[in-house]
Amino acid sequence: MKSKADKKDLTRRLAEIVGDDAVLTDEQELVVYECDAYTLQKNLPTAVVLPKSAREVAAIVRLCADLDLPIIPRGAGTSLSGAVLAVDGGVMIALTRMNRVLNVDPRNRRALVEAGCVNAWITRDAEKHGLFYAPDPSSQPACTIGGNIATNSGGPHTLKNGVTTNHVLGYEMVLPDGTVEWLGVEPNGGEEVGGYDLRGAGIGSEGMFGVVTRALVRLSKTPPAFKTFLGVFASVEQASRAVSDIIAAGIVPAALEMMDQLITQALEEAYRFGFPLDAGAVLIVELDGLANGVEQQARQVDEICRQNKASEVRLARDDAERAALWKCRKRAFGAIGRLSPNYVTQDGVVPRGKLPEIMRFIRTVSERHDLRIPNVFHAGDGNIHPLILYDERDPAQVKRALQAGDDILGKCIELGGSVTGEHGIGAEKIDFMSRQFTRDDLEAMQQLRRVFDPEKRCNPHKMFPGAKRCAEFTQKKQVAA
Amino acid sequence: MTLKPCTISELQALLTRSRGVDAVSLDAVADLIEHVPGDMTATVQAGMRLADFQARLAKVGQWLPVDPPEPETVTIGSLLADNLSGPRRFGCGTIRDWLIGLAVVLPDGTLIRNGGRVVKNVAGFDLCRLFVGARDTLGIIVEATFKLLPLPEADACLAKPCDSLGQAEELLEKIWTSELQPSVLDLHRIDGGPLTLVIGFAGPSADVEAQSEVATGLRFAGGASLDYDARFRRTTPHFPSVAPADLASTLRTLGDESFVARAGNGVIYHPSAEPPKLPSPELQKRVKEMFDPEGVISG
Numbered sequence: 056m057k058s059k060a061d062k063k064d065l066t067r068r069l070a071e072i073v074g075d076d077a078v079l080t081d082e083q084e085l086v087v088y089e090c091d092a093y094t095l096q097k098n099l100p101t102a103v104v105l106p107k108s109a110r111e112v113a114a115i116v117r118l119c120a121d122l123d124l125p126i127i128p129r130g131a132g133t134s135l136s137g138a139v140l141a142v143d144g145g146v147m148i149a150l151t152r153m154n155r156v157l158n159v160d161p162r163n164r165r166a167l168v169e170a171g172c173v174n175a176w177i178t179r180d181a182e183k184h185g186l187f188y189a190p191d192p193s194s195q196p197a198c199t200i201g202g203n204i205a206t207n208s209g210g211p212h213t214l215k216n217g218v219t220t221n222h223v224l225g226y227e228m229v230l231p232d233g234t235v236e237w238l239g240v241e242p243n244g245g246e247e248v249g250g251y252d253l254r255g256a257g258i259g260s261e262g263m264f265g266v267v268t269r270a271l272v273r274l275s276k277t278p279p280a281f282k283t284f285l286g287v288f289a290s291v292e293q294a295s296r297a298v299s300d301i302i303a304a305g306i307v308p309a310a311l312e313m314m315d316q317l318i319t320q321a322l323e324e325a326y327r328f329g330f331p332l333d334a335g336a337v338l339i340v341e342l343d344g345l346a347n348g349v350e351q352q353a354r355q356v357d358e359i360c361r362q363n364k365a366s367e368v369r370l371a372r373d374d375a376e377r378a379a380l381w382k383c384r385k386r387a388f389g390a391i392g393r394l395s396p397n398y399v400t401q402d403g404v405v406p407r408g409k410l411p412e413i414m415r416f417i418r419t420v421s422e423r424h425d426l427r428i429p430n431v432f433h434a435g436d437g438n439i440h441p442l443i444l445y446d447e448r449d450p451a452q453v454k455r456a457l458q459a460g461d462d463i464l465g466k467c468i469e470l471g472g473s474v475t476g477e478h479g480i481g482a483e484k485i486d487f488m489s490r491q492f493t494r495d496d497l498e499a500m501q502q503l504r505r506v507f508d509p510e511k512r513c514n515p516h517k518m519f520p521g522a523k524r525c526a527e528f529t530q531k532k533q534v535a536a
Numbered sequence: 537m538t539l540k541p542c543t544i545s546e547l548q549a550l551l552t553r554s555r556g557v558d559a560v561s562l563d564a565v566a567d568l569i570e571h572v573p574g575d576m577t578a579t580v581q582a583g584m585r586l587a588d589f590q591a592r593l594a595k596v597g598q599w600l601p602v603d604p605p606e607p608e609t610v611t612i613g614s615l616l617a618d619n620l621s622g623p624r625r626f627g628c629g630t631i632r633d634w635l636i637g638l639a640v641v642l643p644d645g646t647l648i649r650n651g652g653r654v655v656k657n658v659a660g661f662d663l664c665r666l667f668v669g670a671r672d673t674l675g676i677i678v679e680a681t682f683k684l685l686p687l688p689e690a691d692a693c694l695a696k697p698c699d700s701l702g703q704a705e706e707l708l709e710k711i712w713t714s715e716l717q718p719s720v721l722d723l724h725r726i727d728g729g730p731l732t733l734v735i736g737f738a739g740p741s742a743d744v745e746a747q748s749e750v751a752t753g754l755r756f757a758g759g760a761s762l763d764y765d766a767r768f769r770r771t772t773p774h775f776p777s778v779a780p781a782d783l784a785s786t787l788r789t790l791g792d793e794s795f796v797a798r799a800g801n802g803v804i805y806h807p808s809a810e811p812p813k814l815p816s817p818e819l820q821k822r823v824k825e826m827f828d829p830e831g832v833i834s835g
């Protein structure tokens with residue numbers, strides 16, 4: 056990192072671009088930016104800048120290129136994998152002041168937004184046209200579209216609707232050398248784009264290819280009918296069988312979410328929704344579409360749940376109850392704060408059919424390491440979120456918690472799955488990359504990276520084995536949600 | 537030069553010794569590796585014909601939601617390399633939306649994998665999207681894993697001849713703002729035939745019936761076929777693409793020849809149209825240089 060004098064000079068030159076009030080270099084101010092929602096590693100960036108336009112972003116990036124400083128794009132900082140960590144200092148470019156919905160185009164079912172625009176704001180503005188933006192991460196009241204593009208975010212409704220890459224038509228990106236490119240479908244342009252799919256290549260690149268400044272997203276028609284069920288089961292196995300039977304019946308629900316007993320108890324205590332406290336597992340099944348078809352499938356789903364010995368199948372009575380149910384589900388991580396001083400959220404994926412097996416495995420891991428591990432997950436996608444509870448004041452527990460996470464993700468790979476379904480590799484899961492991929496697979500990814508960032512200056516020390524680590528491993532309370 | 541390897545390892549070996557390869561035939565690399573109906577995923581080698589693949593999936597009531605012309609001759613490899621699609625593109629998206637994993641032999645002979653076999657996966661950079669539509673110029677796709685869908689319970693197509701483009705435009709507008717959720721929304725005029733609007737529905741029978749009834753109310757006639765697409769498109773490789781709202785105004789500039797348009801997508805197949813322009817030429821060039829520095833594969 057640069058010396059103090061350099062830092063003064065840097066501050067001045069950044070301020071020339073964005074103004075004094077948009078540059079942070081005091082340690083007290085920088086602390087907010089020392090980590091994201093993954094808090095096991097922390098480090099201060101050299102400076103944080105808050106640009107207001109793509110032009111400012113490009114100027115900052117060019118300055119950093121001249122000074123050979125790392126740049127780290129940042130949205131809302133809700134990453135759960137340390138993707139925004141300034142491992143070796145550098146200039147963090149926070150997009151939070153570029154947060155406007157620029158244009159909603161109902162005729163073409165598109166919206167043009169700035170990168171710092173909060174995910175939920177797009178639907179808020181599109182709703183009056185009977186449209187919505189489909190990817191709905193649980194963090195959607197906070198996370199930004201730029202962050203979503205960088206992590207290819209999903210959410211409870213990705214089973215039917217797909218993830219970010221299926222809904223982002225194009226975006227503007229400032230490359231690490233300061234050039235500005237529009238990748239993919241242009242605003243007002245057609246959806247066929249010539250050449251290689253650079254748009255697709257950049258989605259999920261975890262902020263390592265450049266700084267996204269604007270995005271053109273696809274809007275979908277709001278389905279006219281919804282039916283949302285709560286199925287109550289004695290065990291995760293039974294609920295998993297219901298999931299398999301629903302899929303086998305040729306039904307693709309909008310969402311298929313499962314919560315185990317520890318989670319429902321915590322949620323109940325926190326939000327008093329009316330979850331049964333004695334149920335081994337609760338399944339949320341949401342159907343959407345046209346009224347007749349939804350009605351027809353609802354009868355099938357009800358029947359399937361009962362055949363699999365659901366002790367209760369409850370249908371959300373109205374939109375308000377449906378909204379309350381989803382609010383509860385999406386705040387599940389938050390409720391965990393009541394159970395334990397600290398927790399780590401894992402994000403493994405297994406083939407759907409292996410859900411009962413991975414759940415059994417998690418139970419043995421929990422016993423072996425003497426740690427509680429509640430589960431709330433996207434059952435339809437096979438995407439699990441075991442929450443490993445621990446107390447940072449006990450170093451032995453911290454170690455066991457890390458080991459438990461390692462065991463579970465290792466098992467996901469063994470079962471033919473992946474170590475991350477939506478949270479990304481970031482700084483957290485680097486070591487798993489060489490377990491899930493061969494050296495050649497990883498080298499091909501590095502080739503793609505060199506196309507965008509030959510100097511590896513953009514969000515460096517992430518994703519790939521051999522990357523530099525933060526010296527200190529701090530254990531602080533998880534602030535996620 | 538065309539390569540005709542019998543196995544993937546033979547392809548690897550051939551590529552390390554070749555320059556200026558312009559085609560690879562993978563007819564011998566054409567197995568269904570795995571189909572897991574409960575996961576709605578399947579892994580297949582690139583040489584398999586799309587129609588054969590669909591027939592295997594259909595045995596358990598599933599399909600890969602893509603319908604390019606001539607599935608009997610289209611291979612999984614060309615489906616991906618040329619990013620092919622058909623009339624159901626409006627309802628189903630393109631093959632990019634259904635691909636979850638790839639195996640590719642790079643120009644230097646290295647076999648790599650990207651993505652995986654699970655439907656949700658963000659580990660590492662996404663090379664899958666990059667290779668779709670890359671026309672095999674960055675490497676040869678040898679195997680792919682897809683998400684699948686259940687075959688729709690019902691599927692119906694209706695058509696309506698229109699007197700003028702203005703009338704077609706009006707109808708399209710009506711459909712666009714209605715509650716209808718078509719899987720197909722095409723406009724075509726072929727070989728001096730009438731300007732025809734085509735609408736298709738797929739899904740639970742109750743929905744397909746109800747929507748077909750609404751379309752009948754708009755004077756669409758049932759029992760229409762989508763054959764026009766394959767017949768016409770065999771001869772029309774180039775096409776422009778516009779925002780859906782600009783479809784009619786663009787058609788007005790294109791003259792009287794036959795055309796097929798994906799009205800819902802704004803994609804127009806027209807013989808006199810220009811191909812889409814190449815954006816970010818500098819980056820495009822860098823991609824090719826990075827993956828094929830020796831120019832093993834032409835293009």
Ligand SMILES: Cc1cc2nc3c(=O)[nH]c(=O)nc-3n(C[C@H](O)[C@H](O)[C@H](O)COP(=O)(O)OP(=O)(O)OC[C@H]3O[C@@H](n4cnc5c(N)ncnc54)[C@H](O)[C@@H]3O)c2cc1C
Binds near residue numbers: 203
């Ligand atoms: C309570 C909670 C629930 C969550 N639920 C979900 C969920 O359901 N599904 C899901 O997918 N994720 C979920 N997440 C994870 C997180 O919200 C997503 O990864 C989100 O996309 C991050 O957005 P952000 O704006 O906070 O980005 P940040 O955390 O600021 O950054 C994340 C990554 O994106 C990069 N980045 C940010 N902005 C830009 C930009 N403009 N240009 C280039 N790169 C950029 C950063 O460099 C970093 O690599 C959850 C997180 C929390 C705390």
